[in-house]
Amino acid sequence: MRSCVWILAAALVWTGTSGLAAAGGSKIADSMGDLRWGMSEHEVVAFAQRQIGERYAAQIKKADSSKQSKLREQMKREQAEVEKSRVEFEGKKSRWDGSPIAGEFHYGNSETMLTTKDEGAQNYYFFRDGQLWKWFKSVDQKGDFKKFSSAVEGKFGKGRSKKGEVVPGQGETQWLEYLDRQSRLRATENKRGGFALIYEDMAAVREMASLRPAKPTRLAGGDDEEEPAPVKSTTKSGDSEVARAQTKRSIFGGDKPEETETDYQSRKQRASEEARERQTRAHQKKEDAKQGEVLKTLDGISDSDPLGGL
Numbered sequence: 217m218r219s220c221v222w223i224l225a226a227a228l229v230w231t232g233t234s235g236l237a238a239a240g241g242s243k244i245a246d247s248m249g250d251l252r253w254g255m256s257e258h259e260v261v262a263f264a265q266r267q268i269g270e271r272y273a274a275q276i277k278k279a280d281s282s283k284q285s286k287l288r289e290q291m292k293r294e295q296a297e298v299e300k301s302r303v304e305f306e307g308k309k310s311r312w313d314g315s316p317i318a319g320e321f322h323y324g325n326s327e328t329m330l331t332t333k334d335e336g337a338q339n340y341y342f343f344r345d346g347q348l349w350k351w352f353k354s355v356d357q358k359g360d361f362k363k364f365s366s367a368v369e370g371k372f373g374k375g376r377s378k379k380g381e382v383v384p385g386q387g388e389t390q391w392l393e394y395l396d397r398q399s400r401l402r403a404t405e406n407k408r409g410g411f412a413l414i415y416e417d418m419a420a421v422r423e424m425a426s427l428r429p430a431k432p433t434r435l436a437g438g439d440d441e442e443e444p445a446p447v448k449s450t451t452k453s454g455d456s457e458v459a460r461a462q463t464k465r466s467i468f469g470g471d472k473p474e475e476t477e478t479d480y481q482s483r484k485q486r487a488s489e490e491a492r493e494r495q496t497r498a499h500q501k502k503e504d505a506k507q508g509e510v511l512k513t514l515d516g517i518s519d520s521d522p523l524g525g526l
Contacts, residue, residue, distance in 0.1 A: 242396035243372050244415065248351070253398065253417035255348040257302070257330060260341050264332045265295040271334060294333075301331040316354045316406045320414070325424075326488060345491045349420035353413040354406070361405040365392050368403040368413075375403065423487070 250263055272291035276284050303312070305327045312318065312329075317340050321327050330341045336357070342350035357364070369375055375392030391404035400421065402414040 242399070244394055244396050244399045244401045247371070247401075248399075248415060251348070251351060251415075253348055253420070256346055257328065257343055260330055260343075260348055261299050264298045264330070264339070264341075267334065268294050268298070268332070298330060298332050301329075303329045303331075305329070316410065316412065317352055320350065320352055322424075325484070344420060344424070345488065345495070349417040351415040353415075355411045355413065358410050361390060361411070364405070364411045365403060368392055372401070372403075 251260075255263070268291060272287055272294075276287045276291075279287055303310075305312075305321050305323050305325070308323055312321070316338075317329075320340075321329065321342060326345050328343045328346070330343075332339045332341075336355065338354040338356070340350075340352040340354070341348060342352065355364075365375070365377075369392070372394055375394050377390070378393055379388065379390040381388050389405050391402045394401040394403075395418070398418060400416045400418055402412075402416075404412050404414060406412050
């Protein structure tokens, strides 16, 4: 039990303390530290490099002069590796399909990833359209999930215990789930060994679920509901053949009918275009605000004597 508590503490300690993400006041937001949903890749690179610098600063302070130089060089190498770690999930498969994060990303969906390693854990930062929406923290610890979950509950309180296939085709697993207004946290046992803390932006989870045809899943964070049994047809079997199937639906999947691959690709493209438009509008809004500040500095200057007062 003590080892699990130590590993969990180490996994959570390097999240930062100024609390940009913690504005909501929830335990999930507090544990995310300076991370916030929607951060750009450049911002997350800077965040990760700062965490590495803070971690090494403590070691350098304790080391003698002969070791300090080596530690600084090692720190710079690790910081440089953050940006080099960038991955684009294009094509249909990659080496990550056999890793602990298998099933946590999708190909051809404008998704990218950055990775860093800290004390006791490997961090995977996922982006969609260049914006952070998931943080997967793989904890370097194997053993009893009950002990790990007890350590998690000691940090976050009583969680919702679940068991099932989180991602279709990835096999059954078990996890604790926590939700607040913006985020979801899953403390999960990884099928490939070890444990993970998985933070997700719920707005992105819902949007991405709506882009894909409904499939049986427990990922959405709520209990699945059985659809009512089909009404027995009074039509003779020889008149028509109707294929019926009882399926489970996610609470984020809705009751949408099955769609064709063409419809799905078209809807995904529209969603990507809308996301780009939102980014463009946000950028223009910032530029307009900057222009407004410039105009304020011109208030009070006379057109007839623009150099007056200098």
